Amino acid sequence: MNSMERVFGAIRGEQTDCLPVAPYNGNFSIHTSGYTLDECYLDGKKLAEAQYRAWELVGQDVVVAQSDQYYMVEGMGVKTEYYHDRLPGVREVPVKELKDVGKLRPIDPYRDGRAYVYIEAVGHLAEKLKGEVPVRAPGCGSLAMAAHLMGINEFVMELAVTEAEEDTEKEKYIMEMMEVCTETLCRFAEACVKAGASIVQDADSLASLDMISPAIYEKYALPFEKKFFRRLNLLKKDYSFATLLHICGNNSRVAEKLADTGCDILEVDYKVDLSYYKEKIGDRVCLLGNINPAGNVMSGTAEDVREEAMTAIQKAAAGSRFILGSGCEIAVDAPLENVQALVKLGHGMPSSPAGRKQN
Numbered sequence: 001m002n003s004m005e006r007v008f009g010a011i012r013g014e015q016t017d018c019l020p021v022a023p024y025n026g027n028f029s030i031h032t033s034g035y036t037l038d039e040c041y042l043d044g045k046k047l048a049e050a051q052y053r054a055w056e057l058v059g060q061d062v063v064v065a066q067s068d069q070y071y072m073v074e075g076m077g078v079k080t081e082y083y084h085d086r087l088p089g090v091r092e093v094p095v096k097e098l099k100d101v102g103k104l105r106p107i108d109p110y111r112d113g114r115a116y117v118y119i120e121a122v123g124h125l126a127e128k129l130k131g132e133v134p135v136r137a138p139g140c141g142s143l144a145m146a147a148h149l150m151g152i153n154e155f156v157m158e159l160a161v162t163e164a165e166e167d168t169e170k171e172k173y174i175m176e177m178m179e180v181c182t183e184t185l186c187r188f189a190e191a192c193v194k195a196g197a198s199i200v201q202d203a204d205s206l207a208s209l210d211m212i213s214p215a216i217y218e219k220y221a222l223p224f225e226k227k228f229f230r231r232l233n234l235l236k237k238d239y240s241f242a243t244l245l246h247i248c249g250n251n252s253r254v255a256e257k258l259a260d261t262g263c264d265i266l267e268v269d270y271k272v273d274l275s276y277y278k279e280k281i282g283d284r285v286c287l288l289g290n291i292n293p294a295g296n297v298m299s300g301t302a303e304d305v306r307e308e309a310m311t312a313i314q315k316a317a318a319g320s321r322f323i324l325g326s327g328c329e330i331a332v333d334a335p336l337e338n339v340q341a342l343v344k345l346g347h348g349m350p351s352s353p354a355g356r357k358q359n
Contacts, residue, residue: 019324022288045121051064077093106184139188140185144206200232200241300338
């Protein structure tokens with residue numbers, strides 16, 4: 001099996017030749033390849049080349065065209081500064097108060113901000129990998145995008161005050177901002193699919209229950225996640241790809257809601273007990289995770305990584321619908337041998353189809 005067959009077999013719950021392994025290693029791959037971060041988030045060809053070179057060293061089953069978080073919101077008015085070998089920093093936001101939301105418009109992903117950099121990188125990777133390895137596009141989620149437009153602390157405070165005071169006017173503004181952000185994410189993801197992405201995502205870090213309550217998640221994030229996946233699923237009649245939801249933190253209290261979004265893959269953070277997710281929703285969605293990217297992968301040994309990975313496999317691999325990976329993004333300076341050990345371990349493990357348990 002090649003990686004494309006392996007990953008999509010796991011999504012469908014089929015037996016594969018081994019466990020697919022897909023650490024989220026965008027910026028790690030940039031450094032591993034000898035590029036600087038700013039070279040790649042400003043140049044789609046360099047970003048693609050960096051990811052391809054790192055894939056040749058690591059051999060993971062999914063290659064991701066990812067680096068920073070501001071490529072879409074720059075097209076909506078966020079002003080950033082670029083630094084040598086560092087991620088961009090925000091200099092000014094367009095939404096100083098909620099009534100400024102009326103000025104926002106969804107982006108044209110081919111012209112606004114730096115979305116085109118990532119679309120170009122997806123296209124180059126798809127061409128180089130020739131359909132044998134899935135290409136995962138980035139995709140900042142709607143709630144996280146809204147926070148970038150206003151400032152994270154300011155936006156979270158507005159959410160809390162709006163709910164505490166039952167302020168319908170503020171709620172209207174927030175919902176309007178969520179609609180604009182969701183339309184922007186949909187347009188970007190559709191462009192990535194057309195460029196050759198095999199996996200498109202809604203990565204909504206701010207929707208984490210580490211940041212907001214379950215009630216706020218269900219009101220302000222869940223409906224827009226569902227809308228995103230419904231819209232992207234319409235493209236499946238013409239293109240072959242899968243959809244992915246990533247939310248940081250421990251979201252066990254809304255696990256079944258996450259499966260309700262309609263995503264094909266749920267990327268699970270390291271704070272979550274994989275066995276709980278496997279029991280609750282493992283028959284409805286393919287789980288991806290959940291090695292701690294800032295733990296053993298960053299500062300442990302290869303043997304430490306293998307032991308942690310075996311725990312994840314024992315909890316979630318039975319019955320297929322499991323991809324071994326990191327709970328979030330691999331640290332930029334993680335040792336190459338640790339990421340290689342993760343991939344090698346997974347590729348040495350048998351897979352079992354849905355309905356069968358591993359011995």
